[in-house]
Amino acid sequence: MDARVHPTLASFDAATLDRLAADPVRNTVALTSLDRARRLPSADNPPTLITFHDNGEVVGSLIRTPPWPFQAADLPVAAADLAAQIAAEVDPEAPGVTGPRQKSHAFATAFATAFATAFATAFATAFAADRSFTESLATRLYRLGTLVPPTSPGTGRLATEADIELLGAWRKAFTREAVPEAPDEEATEIVRSSLRLGNGHALWEVDGTPVAWAAASLPQVGMTRVGPVYTPPEHRKHGYGAAVSALASQWALDQGATDVILFADLTNPISNSIYQRIGYQPLDDWAEFWWKR
Secondary structure, three states: OEEEEOOOHHHHHHHHHHHHHOOOOOOHHHHHHHHHHHHOOOOOOOOEEEEEEEOOEEEEEEEEOOOOOEEOOOOOHHHHHHHHHHHHHHOOOOOEEEEEHHHHHHHHHHHHHHHHHHOOOHHHHHHHOOOOEEEEEEEEEEEEOOOOOOOOOOEEEEOOHHHHHHHHHHHHHHHHHHOOOOOOOOHHHHHHHHHHOOOEEEEEEEOOEEEEEEEEOOOEOOEEEEEEEEOOHHHOOOOHHHHHHHHHHHHHHHOOOOEEEEEEEOOOHHHHHHHHHOOEEEEEEEEEEEEOO
């Protein structure tokens, strides 16, 4: 097996677009992040794009869109060592990896060794010693079956540019609570660009006051991913999260999505049960690993 580092997104697309699109549920993160990179390119933070080949045929890929971790959903486990060796050389600043548990764990394990080999310094040796990465997030991937909207007090609507400041603050709070290891980001600008890309942002309100939020990506080859979903602490335990999740899911269906999916934190049994009550069915377990620095 060999690998190729692609200098441009166009080159990577030529090799992988049909492959990724053939399984949009598994490749959900790659499809949405690459779509963003195409439509809102960043000269300062170009993506890292690697393909793996066996007898001339593309058999997998590994990508990273800074500042986020590597995405290993399309990485063959057999290519983990090769992928880690190349990644350590071309993108040593990567903070971690996410993907189906077996794939992401294989890559994280191999990356520690590859990093120490590529950078034979005291820092790299310390990095590879003991346990060099930690599991920062364990999630379960769900796909919507038949949507069952809950009965909750309040009403829903789609967010507009007038809501950007509120949603930026809520996104920052969500990240701080759910993924504290995540890199710094301009949360308000993330929301602003998401609206610009055509993604759906649903708000649930009670007496005109927003109490919960759920975002949903514009469909990519029939797939939409719902998330983040956030209810401020003072508004929890009233069913608002379920209501706004159902509203975002219905928006995705109205946009023509055939696969509506989401990730739920496995350490939060409440959210997992809520999603199943409104029609989501479990598919696969994912894990995110971050390097110790």
